[in-house]
Amino acid sequence: MTTDVQAAYQIDDTGIDLDNKTLLEMYWQMVRARRTDERTWVLHRQGKIAFHISGIGHEAIQVGAAYALRRGYDYSHLYYRDLAFAFALGYTPRDFLLAVFGKAGEPTSGSRQMPSHFSSRALGMLSASSPVATQVPQAAGAALACKMRGEDRVVVTALGEGSTSEGDFFEGMNWAGVHKLPMICLVENNIYAISVPMHLQMAVPNVADRAPMFGVTGAVVDGNDVLASFRVMSEAVARARNGEGATLLEAKTYRPVPHSSDDDDRTYRSRDEVEEWKQRDPIKRFQDYLLERGILNDTAIEEIEARVRQEVDEAQATALDAPYPPAEDALFPVFAPDGTDR
Ligand SMILES: Cc1ncc(C[n+]2csc(CCOP(=O)(O)OP(=O)(O)O)c2C)c(N)n1
Ligand SMILES: [Mg+2]
DSSP states (O other): OOHHHHHTOSOOOTTOOOOHHHHHHHHHHHHHHHHHHHHHHHHHHTTSSSOOOOOTTOHHHHHHHHHHSOTTTSEEEOOTTOHHHHHHTTOOHHHHHHHHHTOTTOTTTTTOSOTTOOOBTTTTBOOOOSSTTTHHHHHHHHHHHHHHHTOOOOEEEEEETGGGGSHHHHHHHHHHHHTTOSEEEEEEEOSEETTEEGGGTOSSSOGGGGHHHHTSEEEEEETTOHHHHHHHHHHHHHHHHTTOOOEEEEEEOOOSSOSSTTOOGGGTSOHHHHHHHHTTOHHHHHHHHHHHTTSOOHHHHHHHHHHHHHHHHHHHHHHHHSOOOOGGGGGTTTBOTTSOBO
């Protein structure tokens, strides 16, 4: 472990005023997403599902960001890595595993959409498209709608650092700046866009360095520190809600697993690099912080693990037992029942 990594291990709780119940709930959210994600990898390796794209390693920024929102009121426009984010907003392991198995009753789209395209009208999650960065102009549009209606809702959208090379990112951020929108563009910078490292995507050291050109606030946070993430996101939410405009928030993080179940990351990065980042695992860091302060102990850790295991087991059993959608469902709602376009 390098000195840099050791220095960055401590959780920065400056100015954090969360009660122990909330801290434990945040820890549980992170564990719940991690275990669901790990189970999904196992199901893939067992040949039971076709594809998985993982959020492992990104849990701290996602849970920290979600807890800074007025959940159920603010809007979110997430991306495929945001499993922990989606869970913290109310999506469940059952919802996710129904999508992974492509079963009927999946709440996002009845399993028409790929898994990890999180959306829910009830939870205020705008529907996700597969082309990366399209969510940025869409989120700007939603934020403009909130502003025009005089609502104090905030819109958060998330994407990876590689996706900020897309024109949609520039167009959406420009709009957010021009109209001083109540928007947060959260970039989960894990240094790679599949195999392409960040330095081949941009000539600046931080994605957030681009904020001044859009006329928005820029902020960088250690995305493996859940409390620092919560604090910086809370500041961005307050700015948005108070009419002070948008924030380009960059969370420095890492994905210790391949891009997706179709990727072999050994072809583009060293095992030493991956191991070094694993030393800064966001869940272990938060667990150590809670243990040191007596907020968590070994028995409580076991209880949380058992509760999560039971929920994931039940979600898996439900998803396995659920029927596939009927074939004719594929036509709905594309065509009216009588065959005419709607
Ligand atoms: C417009 C577009 N181009 C390419 C792809 C294929 N693709 C999916 S994810 C991805 C990498 C994105 O990397 P990054 O934005 O850094 O996010 P990360 O996966 O690292 O979280 C690419 C190229 C796509 N979905 N959309
Ligand atoms: Mg990336």
